[in-house]
Amino acid sequence: MNMNLLMQVFWREDCPPSVFAKELGLTAEAFYKKVIGEDDFSFSEINKIVALLGLSNEEVDRIFFTESGPKVI
Numbered sequence: 001m002n003m004n005l006l007m008q009v010f011w012r013e014d015c016p017p018s019v020f021a022k023e024l025g026l027t028a029e030a031f032y033k034k035v036i037g038e039d040d041f042s043f044s045e046i047n048k049i050v051a052l053l054g055l056s057n058e059e060v061d062r063i064f065f066t067e068s069g070p071k072v073i
Helices: 003-012 017-024 028-035 043-053 057-064
Strands: none
Touching (some): 003 017, 003 057, 017 028, 043 057
């Protein structure tokens, strides 16, 4: 998951993550763990995020279905 892109979308849409967590029915802690990659978003949560933020298919792929972690050499 690309956390930076997801956060950019939240701020672009003027939707603070704490408010968004509530919209998804998650605690702030559970939401934060998902955003930083300690836990995964479920497909139903991804669908809610897509609907609430009006994400394009390209944005969905770039945010949720790419590896953005550090490279191990």
